[in-house]
Amino acid sequence: MTPLDPTVKSLITDPYGAYDTLRAKAPVHRVVGPDGLPVWLVTRYPDVRQALADPRLALDRTHAAPGNYRGFALPPALDANLLNMDPPDHTRIRRLVARAFTPRRVAALRAPIERVAEQLLDAVEPSGRADLLASYAAPLPITVICDLLGVPEEDRRDFRAWTDTLITPDPTRPEQARDAVKAMLGFFTGLIARKRAEPADDLLSDLIAVRDEEGDPGTEGTGDRLSEDELTSLAFLILFAGYENTVHLIANAVLALLTHPEQLAALRADPELIEGAVEEFARFDGPAPLAIRRFPREPVTIGGVTVPAGETVLLSLASANRDPGQFTDPDRLDLRRRENGHLALGHGIHYCLGAPLARMETALAITALLRRFPDLALDVPVERLRHRPTMRARGLLELPVRF
Template sequence: MRRESPVVEVTLPTGATAWLVTRYDDAQRALSDPRFSKAVMPAGGVNYRALVPESVERALNRHMLATDPPDHTRLRRLVAGPFAPRRVAAMRPWIEQIAERLLDGVSGAVEVDLLDAYAAPLPIQVICELLGIPVEDQTTFRGWVNAILAGPMNVAEWPPAVMALLDYIRGLLVAKRQDPGDDLLSALITARDEGDRLTDDELTSMVYLLLIAGHETTTNLIANGMLLLLSEPARWERVVAEPELLPGVVEECLRYEGPVQTATFRTTLEPVELGGHLIPAGATVLVSLSSANRDADRFPDPDRLVLDRPATPNLAFGHGIHYCLGAPLARLEGQVAFAALARRFPGMRLAVPLDQLSWRPSVLIRGLAALPVTLNGTRQP
């Protein structure tokens, strides 16, 4: 498809049509061209915002992934500080402590679901710590997040999940106003930029985004990456023997089997020529990050996982002004997660054949339903 139809009109599960972009150069352009708007709702199909009350809709529509400049510029500036690479690097010790504590909890087991026991709770605990959210609430919002991310595959459960999560966030904000702490949530409540402050809807929407994006993509990064490494034991053995490879290993896993399949919807503000096709104004555009990251014109031998592949930027976290703010944190969590597993469980193997693993249904997200492993055993035939 990348060579013959790099930009093609497709039908989504909702019945709506969209233009799918599959080639790296075209994807990079679409992600950075201001004529592809994030603030305009796509036409046709299911209008998710119409499925919830107006007060809820407003709180879904005021964060960085749903705005264009100048609103996007202002919102991103207000929250960018804690996610700067230098600030993120300083988080390594306590992320390592979280990883070790989680692995202590499974150290006596023979077989575990690595997704449920480690890949999901690690980033959830990190984002809870960062935002100042009680970590015991993680199981409360994890189910809501899964329903929300299923999107077009799960229309019936989407509205109640959204409303429940937003009610939870509003309760958190009330508590933080009464008893602020040394955390990002308290800082956002009082955030000012040249006298500017986040409105209540912007604040709720921003926490909504940070809570979902702050753990879901990293959960998939860890689980998908471990699946790649364990699916051929020699790969895992090399990581165990050469932990210095881990920054590049994380990057290659992001490229090869990234946590996000397509970037969130964009809408053309005017007719745009892309990849030899004229996309009309008002069209929905989906950029396939997973396809772009397998483009042979960008990556030699793209369908092979190369643990020491020379560094080449990929699109796993997007591109342009909407590039994922939390990318440095997600990369660090991936490195810490893999390193701790390699150190504690060098004999880890998949507990089931590959064909028994399944992926969660989603247009946007690439995530496993479960990842059963034996901690110090042999792989099942």
């Protein structure tokens, strides 16, 4: 095992290079994590995959040893979500969401996604250049997820600023993150009250119905029910997860294509490649480099290293997805890659709930973009592009293109 690395800087500035070095050296490393505390970082594909499905690794933060974890401080009404839960609570809530978040509901979003994509492209087309992140990759998923949940248009504008603040908080201004959390909580509580009074054909109304259908809505979440905190937390998680990751999968995919002209040409020549291409975009440069942190309930041996109970384990999806032990030529973008068992959307009981939607949205977004702009190109040298300064997320700050 390597000694405690006091900085994770290279994991931010050059994550794939840094992960290559770490992975070649050892399967598990003790490093300083994003919250400034020591964590165990797991780098190899077989270990990451196995650990993602290991029930001894808890997501519920109460399994963290005292002083061992300093994560987002969310109020209970946002924190009672699937990514902070283990069975049986996780099983109960995931089952309830599955009842409302049906394949029919996802399929019904296809035409609206295509329509919104075309509208966004109409808006940028006359100028001949755009920041594709701000004008396309971000507004598309926010519109889709807000339509799905039933968030009215006028409430959508602040959401991007709040989520950005939470993903990359400014350490010198802690009040910003606190204010964003407060604003989000107020927003979700108000939205649920309105939907409860006036239900519509949307996911949130259905989840409220699931919560309220059997008896008194004041009863807290036992048996088959959702508590009020669980309901707000679920709405928050779906909106946050459904937006944040999809934006960056789309933008990272566009960047991958623009920096691999032969792959771009292949996709233009055969648009049917798009399904496999989306899997390859997710493997090659997915937006979630790390799984949600996990805490061993008991000492657990991963890659030959025994991690004590209550310590923090970070499973690197980005590193696993570039593991040469698993993928042939892992640093090559290959839209025709076969047997792409990437872990970009997780694995096991926490496997991404929105995976079908994320895949469809990315495929439609890329297809519409390439169809509209045959001369799409980067508008700055690639070295000038900057990523968000965090090891938690992998995404660009801007994506200037011309067409």
